Amino acid sequence: MPAGNLLISAAILFSGSMVTQSLRLFDFMNMLCIRRTSFYRHQKNYLQPTIMKVWRDEQTTMINQLADMEGGLILAGDGRCDSPGHCAKYGSFSVVEQRLNKVLDIQLVQSNEVPNSSWCEHEGLRRTIAFFEDWGLDVSTIISDRHRQNAKWIREQMPNTDHYFDVWHVAKGISRKIESLGSQKDCSDLKAWKQSIINHLYWSAASTPDNRGEVIVAKWCSVIGHIQNTHTNHPDPLFTDCAHGPLEGEERNRLWIQPNSRAAVKLENLLTSKALLKDIGKLSAHYQTSSLEAFHSLLLHFAPKHTAFSNLGMQSRLILAGLHYNENSARPQAVNSEGQMRYSIVFPKYKKGDYTVRPIKIKPSYLYVQKLMETLFNDYLQHRRLMKQMSEQLSENLPGPMSSRMEHPDKDEAIDSFVSRFNAVV
Ligand SMILES: [Zn+2]
Known part of the structure; x- marks a missing residue:
């Protein structure tokens, strides 16, 4: 495969760009480029295994760091509905470890894996807690919104964990x-x-x-x-x-x-x-879920709600947002040429015309993309068989497509009936 082909696919995904628009851009410039089907093949065979591998490395590094710290995990957790329109195909649940200010785990739940789409957030919480149990990590504190099902479950299943509510949600x-x-x-x-x-x-x-x-x-x-x-x-x-x-x-x-x-x-x-x-009485004094609000707004860049993604496509984009957040969460405030701190004035919608002063941070860095690229090309050249195995494993554990729950008609019959109805109207 020409290196440029894989490089284009990788650059599109790692930058959080949309495939159709990106390829159309080359088309409008009369530049020969790969087709969409090639992108999807690259994504499945090489890009997704690379993203999962880099994320596992990232998680392992954070978990080792946490093992050296005193006390159990302090997690802010929140769910997000990740689908276009009202029909929720996905819900994701993410946790930010408050002492590290890093996204420690992200779980994607497809709504046909649970009784209905409102269960996604709860199922996401259960999976993330199970993940920490597998690693032998204690969760000392959870800060979240007032999701009733989660509150009850934490109270009953995690008696040694303090559960506090985020002030912003109550406010x-x-x-x-x-x-x-x-x-x-x-x-x-x-x-x-x-x-x-x-x-x-x-x-x-x-x-x-x-x-x-x-x-x-x-x-x-x-x-x-x-x-x-x-x-x-x-x-x-x-x-x-x-x-x-x-x-x-x-x-x-x-x-x-x-x-x-x-x-x-x-x-x-x-x-x-x-x-x-x-x-x-259960408001959190120290920690809030505002870090997650920042992460969720980042998700809008990597996985905009107007676009439908496959399950693995969605998982990859959630993880990319996580990698970006983790590298940039401790960014310091920017200074101007005279050495003064820089601020901006913004008019957030919820303030209804009132302004807020926000510190401007220095520009984000993208070392994680460099790491993704290096891992991708190194593994493509040296461990292609392992990549293929991992790609197969990833696809094996996926929930079925949403339409598998629906009753499928015989396509010829359905078309016949559509055409005859249409003719009758004419
Ligand atoms: Zn007073």
């Missing part, structure tokens, strides 16, 4: 509810408090480093008094006085909520509901 739910309460009759003043209440939620968790749930809840509940301009003698003995100093200037003239008003009562019911307090 998002509260924020949405305050927003909708604020549009009710006599409640519009509440909207002005939304951001302060959310900030207070973050503070309640972050200021309780020992993760004592009842203290987080006591701090949280003090917000009810605070927004009514009462800052001392809060009812919970674990947190009786607001932690802020005397209020000054603008802070004194806030839109205080009248005690016993309709807005006050409605808000109190919302913020102190039994179910919510139970979740707030």
